Amino acid sequence: MQAEKTQTKAQNRFWRELLDGWMNVLTQPNLDTFRAQRARADPLKTVLGVGLLGLVLGLWALAIKPATLVTEMRTEAILIDLLRMIFFTEADFFIISLLLFFIARGFNGIGSFSQQSYLLSLVTVPLGMIVVAFLFVGEKLGLTLTAVLNPLSPVGVAGIFVILFALYGFLLLLFALQAAHEMQSSAVFYTFGTPLVAWGILRIASMFAAGEENVITTQWAFIADQWAKGTAQELLLGHLWLVAFSVSIAVVLGVTIGVFITWPAQRPRLSHLVILIPLALFLLLWAASSGLLGEGMADQIASTTKDWSRSLKRIDNLYFGPLLAIVAAIIAKPAAVGMIVAVFTIILYALFLAGEKAGDLTLYIAGIILTIPSVALFGAMIKPLGIGPFNAAFALILYAQLPILRNTYTGIKAVTPEIVEAGRGMGMTEAQLLLKVKLPMAVPVIMTGVRVSIVMLIGIASIAAYIGNDTLGQYIFDGITRAQEKRYYAGAILVAILALAVDYFLGWLQGRLTPEGLKGRREAA
Amino acid sequence: MIKFENVTKIYPGMSSPAVDKLSFTVPTGEICTIVGPSGCGKTTAMKMVNRLIDATDGAIFVLDERGDMSNVLKIDPIQLRRSIGYIIQQIGLFPHRTILENIGTVPQLLDWDEARIRRRAEDLVTMMNMPVEFLDRYPHELSGGQRQRIGVARGMATDPPVMLMDEPFGAIDPINRNILQNEFLRLQQEIKKTILFVTHDIDEAIKMGDKICILNVGGFLEQFDSPANILAHPANEFVEDFVGADRALKRLNLVRVEEVMNARPPLIQTTQNVEQAAGFMAEQGIRFAYVVDADRTLKGYVRVRDLKGKTGWVDEFVEPAATTIPLTTSLKDALSEMLVVDYANVCVVDAQNRVRGLIDTNMIHEAVIESAAAAEGEEA
């Protein structure tokens, strides 16, 4: 009697401790929790816990089998199915744990196998069960795993949660391993990383060796096919030209504004009236082509520009075609061109006069522009600029302003006052100071800004496909509308490669453009 | 010549002036040091000469190319600045330009051709005791002292008659500063520029200045005079405090060894034998003597006790001299040198290491007493 009672008590304690372990890990996920649990390590708990997970997995497998199949199955068959699942789960778990154990030992781990397995099971078992529960519900709602994981699908947000959850689980595993072996965090990463990388390499190698279809081969095949057809190059060049065209204008504009907002406020002078010439010309262009000076004139301009635009488009050149298309689209809208240039002339002159007084405001506005979602800006500009490259270039130029003008501004401001004073004291004019001292010294900073904005524009230019531009974004939008994964992956991959390649090239260029004397110099405080 | 006439500067929004009715004249070919406590308006006073700052009131005149005194306010500031050498602390070198381009800044602004700029730059770095290879380096590849010399060279690029120097040797260690000061004084003997030299260090002001202009906070001129007079007769308590309690000692800075040394010291020739040398020293009543060769180049010294009872030539017993002093050294530096090596007297040599004289502590003492007496006499 007595013996039986203590036995049940001991059994109760055993189960309670196991449950406690799971709860602790879920509610207090930190290194100390695992350290505390290390003392309670017990092979029996590990085996039982993992077996429980195996049972749940087995039940889930049964539950998602078509109902007719299950009802036809005999009880023994069901039992064997369950036992098999339990066995394989245990085997998988302990084989992986053993592997990790040996690798951990290689990185000077000191824990025992029993401790390590127990701590790992504290993570895998409860999280595994939660995942199974979610999958079960998802399955019942008719959602496939790929649909959940795809951020572009209707339940994309769920995908993000799943990924976060997986990351969280991985983090817990790192804690478990670290607590089991009291090792450095870097060693923990290596312990996990080694088998993962090895597995990945083997997996990819075997897929290729077997000539099996897989994500990589299908993706590769698709891109190769697009390349052979010439579509990929066309979109790539379209993408590059759109960015290149916008950036070259943005750099001139941004650096000019950046320079303007670093110098002292100016008084208007009679000689400033020169700006009236371009202003008048472009206002005239706007007025004439929007019919303010008579319909006849407007028609005439419209037909002329349409002719020019058409003949430009007719030039069939693979490499310069996209650039010609941009120019053609701009020529076709003389009224908008006139208005935009006139407005920018006024803005530039105002900034020229206000000088550093306008600095904060200008940076603030450029910052705000950057926060406008690109789709919204493209959409808003459809009315005045139409769809196509004009609209896209206009938006891209605006977006590129902040990094360029901010870096020009800070780069110039950062030039040591003593150096500027030395130049001034030796008789340099303000213009000479700017061109011979301030700008050369600011070049590295300005180039960083240009680099940032180019990479940013490569991203935004994909979205310009939305308003009918031939950029790599076409693949992404087409892929979504046609529900073709490989198509939007192709778009994303090509955009990423393009951004990385261009950034690398710009890094090299930056090195070449940095004045020799500024290279070796560590920023003197 | 630079002439300040009642120059006042009140910065916008300030109630009190930064420079207050300043009047003094720097004669052509002289260095005038401006010295005073921090914030007393030294830099402000200097920058009004090349119009980096414009005076609120009063006028500043400089000698122009035609030899007339002209008001700087009447000259175009850009033109004015290009015609006046401007030297500031080493930080003022352009880091993105080579030394050649740095030195060539003003010549380039004046459209000199490249060959001429290079020739001038080569002359200047040679004059500054640096190799011409430095011309193709960047400022960060030079030491602080070297950069400082380049700063001076840059200020002299177009050989301007007037130069402004704002704490030009401020950013380097005392030893190098001393070397640079001496180098520059030697140079000034040849180039004879009219220089306004700002410093906050009274010792530097005394050493470098033919005239010193002592300012007090608020830009008020306390005394303008030669260093000797300021040390002998401080105008008021402020100046007395400022030059310090050791002003008698500071006077040592004003006298060069060549002025007080014994120019005909007892010397022994290397060609003499030991008996002759010992006899000579006994005759002179000295226990050691310097040894020179036929053209008076210093070889070292011999001691009576080393020669006692020996025979042979003097050369065998010569010991190298621990130090020598150049002719233009100040008495203060000479004294400190003697204290360092613990010699009673030291050889004064010229640039070729030929012995020109001998100096000992007694001579220095007498010089101090004499200069004090002279100052008293002047006063009387």
Ligand SMILES: Nc1ncnc2c1ncn2[C@@H]1O[C@H](COP(=O)(O)OP(=O)(O)OP(=O)(O)O)[C@@H](O)[C@H]1O
């Ligand atoms: N741009 C300015 N605006 C207002 N006040 C100024 C300006 N420049 C200098 N001052 C003030 O004028 C006074 C003289 O300044 P200045 O720079 O001439 O001093 P300084 O004698 O060169 O000092 P330091 O030895 O510290 O260099 C100081 O009180 C300073 O605060």
Ligand SMILES: [Mg+2]
């Ligand atoms: Mg100063």
